[in-house]
Amino acid sequence: MGRYLHGVLCAFVFTFALLHNVQAQDEKGFITLDCGLLPDGSPYVDSSTGLTFTSDASFVESGKNGRVDKDSVRIVEKALVTLRYFPDGERNCYNLKVTQGTNYLIRAFFLYGNYDGFNTNPNFDLFLGPNKWTTVDLDATAGVKYEEIIHMSRLSSLQICLVKTGTTTPMISTLELRPLRSDIYISSTGSSLKLLSRSYANSSSRILRYPDDVYDRWWLPLVDTKWNVVTTTLSVNTSNGYDPPQGAMTSAATYVNDNGRLDIPWSLEDSTARFHIYLHFAEIQTLLANETREFNVLLNGKVFNGPYSPKKLKIDTMITKPESTLRCERGICLLQLVKTTKSTLPPLINAMETFTVVEFPQSETNQDEVIAIKKIQSAYGLSRISWQGDPCVPKKFLWAGLNCNNTDSSTPPTITSLNLSSSGLTDIIMPAILHLTNLQELDLSNNNLTGAVPGFLADMKSLLVINLSGNNLSGQLPQKLLEKKGLKLNTEGNPKLLCTEGSCENKSRESGHPKKSIVVPVVASVASLFVVATALVLFFVLKRKKSSKTKESGRTPRSSEPPIITKKKKFTYEEVTEMTNNFERILGKGGFGMVYHGYVNGKEPVAVKVVSQASNHGHKQFKAEVDLLLRVHHKNLVSLVGYCEKGNDLALVYEYMANGDLKEILSGLEYLHKGCRPPIVHRDVKTANILLNEHFQAKLADFGLSRSFSNEGESHVSTVVAGTLGYLDPDYYNTNWLTEKSDVYSFGVVLLEIITNLPVIDQSRETPYIAEWVGLMVTKGDIRNITDPSLNGDYHSDSVWRFVELAMTCVNASSASRPTMSQVVVELIQCLTFENSRGGTSRDLDSKSSRQVSMTFGTDVNPTAR
Numbered sequence: 001m002g003r004y005l006h007g008v009l010c011a012f013v014f015t016f017a018l019l020h021n022v023q024a025q026d027e028k029g030f031i032t033l034d035c036g037l038l039p040d041g042s043p044y045v046d047s048s049t050g051l052t053f054t055s056d057a058s059f060v061e062s063g064k065n066g067r068v069d070k071d072s073v074r075i076v077e078k079a080l081v082t083l084r085y086f087p088d089g090e091r092n093c094y095n096l097k098v099t100q101g102t103n104y105l106i107r108a109f110f111l112y113g114n115y116d117g118f119n120t121n122p123n124f125d126l127f128l129g130p131n132k133w134t135t136v137d138l139d140a141t142a143g144v145k146y147e148e149i150i151h152m153s154r155l156s157s158l159q160i161c162l163v164k165t166g167t168t169t170p171m172i173s174t175l176e177l178r179p180l181r182s183d184i185y186i187s188s189t190g191s192s193l194k195l196l197s198r199s200y201a202n203s204s205s206r207i208l209r210y211p212d213d214v215y216d217r218w219w220l221p222l223v224d225t226k227w228n229v230v231t232t233t234l235s236v237n238t239s240n241g242y243d244p245p246q247g248a249m250t251s252a253a254t255y256v257n258d259n260g261r262l263d264i265p266w267s268l269e270d271s272t273a274r275f276h277i278y279l280h281f282a283e284i285q286t287l288l289a290n291e292t293r294e295f296n297v298l299l300n301g302k303v304f305n306g307p308y309s310p311k312k313l314k315i316d317t318m319i320t321k322p323e324s325t326l327r328c329e330r331g332i333c334l335l336q337l338v339k340t341t342k343s344t345l346p347p348l349i350n351a352m353e354t355f356t357v358v359e360f361p362q363s364e365t366n367q368d369e370v371i372a373i374k375k376i377q378s379a380y381g382l383s384r385i386s387w388q389g390d391p392c393v394p395k396k397f398l399w400a401g402l403n404c405n406n407t408d409s410s411t412p413p414t415i416t417s418l419n420l421s422s423s424g425l426t427d428i429i430m431p432a433i434l435h436l437t438n439l440q441e442l443d444l445s446n447n448n449l450t451g452a453v454p455g456f457l458a459d460m461k462s463l464l465v466i467n468l469s470g471n472n473l474s475g476q477l478p479q480k481l482l483e484k485k486g487l488k489l490n491t492e493g494n495p496k497l498l499c500t501e502g503s504c505e506n507k508s509r510e511s512g513h514p515k516k517s518i519v520v521p522v523v524a525s526v527a528s529l530f531v532v533a534t535a536l537v538l539f540f541v542l543k544r545k546k547s548s549k550t551k552e553s554g555r556t557p558r559s560s561e562p563p564i565i566t567k568k569k570k571f572t573y574e575e576v577t578e579m580t581n582n583f584e585r586i587l588g589k590g591g592f593g594m595v596y597h598g599y600v601n602g603k604e605p606v607a608v609k610v611v612s613q614a615s616n617h618g619h620k621q622f623k624a625e626v627d628l629l630l631r632v633h634h635k636n637l638v639s640l641v642g643y644c645e646k647g648n649d650l651a652l653v654y655e656y657m658a659n660g661d662l663k664e665i666l667s668g669l670e671y672l673h674k675g676c677r678p679p680i681v682h683r684d685v686k687t688a689n690i691l692l693n694e695h696f697q698a699k700l701a702d703f704g705l706s707r708s709f710s711n712e713g714e715s716h717v718s719t720v721v722a723g724t725l726g727y728l729d730p731d732y733y734n735t736n737w738l739t740e741k742s743d744v745y746s747f748g749v750v751l752l753e754i755i756t757n758l759p760v761i762d763q764s765r766e767t768p769y770i771a772e773w774v775g776l777m778v779t780k781g782d783i784r785n786i787t788d789p790s791l792n793g794d795y796h797s798d799s800v801w802r803f804v805e806l807a808m809t810c811v812n813a814s815s816a817s818r819p820t821m822s823q824v825v826v827e828l829i830q831c832l833t834f835e836n837s838r839g840g841t842s843r844d845l846d847s848k849s850s851r852q853v854s855m856t857f858g859t860d861v862n863p864t865a866r
């Protein structure tokens, strides 16, 4: 039969003898693509079939248009002149909209026609979604072949992929989809029927297709010289669901050999393949009263059906059941129609179809997720050669930037990771991401995304990592995102991202210096504060230390210094012992335990804070700190490198702050405080909690007491009073109402501490509390007395007055009268800008400290002094 098929195919291609009259018929649901057709020639109506061919350009994103070589082949069918070939990428796919759960006849035609001048027939694979349909070996078929499969799509889109398997380039000439009735050509679940042959008995060379065939099946004439073909001019009732064309049923093969048998043999390439058979019968001869036609149908020697007599001018179709396991031994198959003893006439057959069963075990990726990822792809205009076909499977063709959970092939894979870092994305964060419900990691860093950070990210249950750094996002960071447990969130480098009323950072970029900027959940505005704190440190502290400061120090732009890159991880106690060399070098003693020096990976310096076992607060505080630090990344926050939890032994491994804490710098004493603001109230802002790295970059540490407000509407939290005496908001102390203004108070105290370089509480002073004491000095107008004498008066009194005034409004006893943190930041920036731009008396000193300050501000504030 293969011989016939091939011969007829060539006839079809080269001599083309379709004689249909074009009828207007409903071709609803037909997809008819002329591959490689230029869009300006599309669509066109094929004169022999009346089918409308369209260009394939809008169904495939890759590939190039080719045209067969006129001198190599003679072609009469227009659709075969052009073709599409795929020189790039391993897998290239057509993406077609289909009706879910509908059986489709899918047919692809390949005519090589030496389009590339290489005279080499290609060989490649065809896939339907994640499953292999067949191998297209054009060399074995002299450069021309078609493949057909009857497939029920589980989804509403269908991917037909050409996969490069060797050195030759996949190509395709036409692609056609025909929806079928859903009750015909049924195969077992997870399998499809690949066409082997479809023929009708006739000696003509005419291929029957649409419009003769309502489904546009192609029926090839089949004859054998030993057969006797009978025909009728009467019409046959073909309405049994299979509805083959009249022309296929009005002729039939009969044959009587010595045993009264009609044999039709064929071969299967794969002897293990199951096959299906559809046999169409109708009695088209007029039988006399004393005549009978009766026969048995045998497949490979076994009775398949019978005894059977065809019905007069009415179709009967014999089919294999969907679950049929018929196979052909050694690939040799034989259909036999054997006359029964009572039959006076030979057996007869009008038409037949044979299929092999192709197993499609691999489920497509979860459809909702496929739709979502496609939306994301089209919204961002992502054209990636690998982003074709099924996103997750086969694993070999996993889309770049995705990861999937594909535990077993019978359940649809799900997308667990989407990494579109540095993909040139513009526009907003697409809502379609919400439908990737199994997403664990989302990396959209280093793009040009704009708009707000959507709150739905917090509703995505599986999400563990979100990286939005290096974009152009703005608006307010959703509170619920900040509070999401176990979420690692990075929003660094989005200068317009707001934390509350103010801007997280009011920054403009130094030209030619694209630098990282802010981030962080909660502490964003706090962080901006610390940028300012850094400036203050440099302005006041470095001036004090001017004589000991060497020229080369800190000339490197600060923000280009990467923090410790080591991945945050859980360390074992043994590792902690090793990294600290058995807790050899003590850096200091914190409120809850000792801090040791150590090295991770033998080179990255770290500070290891061991929470003392005796401390009953220890464990709770440890948890709070880990929780917060693991989801907060900011250059003004001390990075948590890892942690260790073993029984009662708790250790936090931090990035090492070479210059100790701010308090050390200021007065050589123990701790400093931090200032914080909105979503998280730090509750323990003090100079000891502001640490300095080797570039005098201030970082906020010790989050143990921090407390997130549960939602944006809530402005205070009733809580047990905690914090450090002297920095504690008296309003909070009195009422137990914790508000962001409590941190403003504490920060005001820090400001005063910086300006005066005096202890926060000093019982020997006229008034022990620093806030009260400065207040007293201010009313006296005694600024000399307030400022640190080691500054040697090298400052502008206007600037200092502004600092002092600001600090004093922060420590106002009534929290309602204190400024918000954003107002504090704005004011501080103005003061510093003014101070930096003023011409100083001490030229050398001034230029040096100004340099320091502008360096510190590099990313955050317009440097005005250079």
Ligand SMILES: *[C@@H]1O[C@H](CO)[C@@H](O)[C@H](O)[C@H]1NC(C)=O
Residues within 6 Å of the ligand: 237, 238, 239
């Ligand atoms: C063909 O057969 C079907 C089913 O047996 C019947 O319903 C229909 O009326 C027949 N058509 C004609 C034209 O006789």
Ligand SMILES: *[C@@H]1O[C@H](CO)[C@@H](O)[C@H](O)[C@H]1NC(C)=O
Residues within 6 Å of the ligand: 202, 203, 204, 205, 206, 231, 247, 248, 251
């Ligand atoms: C079948 O063969 C007969 C006789 O050769 C011919 O008249 C008829 O047109 C053929 N049928 C088709 C569909 O070509």
Ligand SMILES: *[C@@H]1O[C@H](CO)[C@@H](O)[C@H](O)[C@H]1NC(C)=O
Residues within 6 Å of the ligand: 288, 290, 291, 344
């Ligand atoms: C059937 O009857 C016809 C006459 O009506 C006769 O010519 C023919 O031989 C008979 N055939 C058989 C098989 O008996």
Ligand SMILES: *[C@@H]1O[C@H](CO)[C@@H](O)[C@H](O)[C@H]1NC(C)=O
Residues within 6 Å of the ligand: 405, 406, 407, 416
């Ligand atoms: C993958 O999916 C299976 C079943 O849906 C689930 O049991 C398993 O935990 C998932 N694995 C991961 C790594 O998400």
Ligand SMILES: *[C@@H]1O[C@H](CO)[C@@H](O)[C@H](O)[C@H]1NC(C)=O
Residues within 6 Å of the ligand: 419, 420, 421, 441, 442, 443, 465, 467
């Ligand atoms: C995303 O990809 C980039 C490089 O392509 C890589 O550096 C980054 O770690 C990836 N993100 C995640 C979350 O794995």
Ligand SMILES: *[C@@H]1O[C@H](CO)[C@@H](O)[C@H](O)[C@H]1NC(C)=O
Residues within 6 Å of the ligand: 424, 425, 446, 447, 448, 470
């Ligand atoms: C953002 O867009 C600007 C201008 O269109 C471009 O220069 C820059 O490289 C883009 N940044 C990223 C990270 O894609």
Ligand SMILES: *[C@@H]1O[C@H](CO)[C@@H](O)[C@H](O)[C@H]1NC(C)=O
Residues within 6 Å of the ligand: 421, 443, 445, 465, 466, 467, 488, 490
């Ligand atoms: C984004 O952040 C995540 C988690 O912090 C990290 O794994 C990933 O590598 C980052 N992406 C890039 C491109 O740095």
Ligand SMILES: *[C@@H]1O[C@H](CO)[C@@H](O)[C@H](O)[C@H]1NC(C)=O
Residues within 6 Å of the ligand: 448, 450, 472
């Ligand atoms: C960020 O967005 C603003 C408009 O909102 C635009 O003017 C600016 O150029 C963008 N910045 C970058 C780096 O793309």
Ligand SMILES: *[C@@H]1O[C@H](CO)[C@@H](O)[C@H](O)[C@H]1NC(C)=O
Residues within 6 Å of the ligand: 502, 503, 506, 507, 508, 826, 862
């Ligand atoms: C940001 O800085 C600019 C000048 O650099 C200033 O005009 C603007 O008011 C500031 N905005 C905020 C919110 O601080």
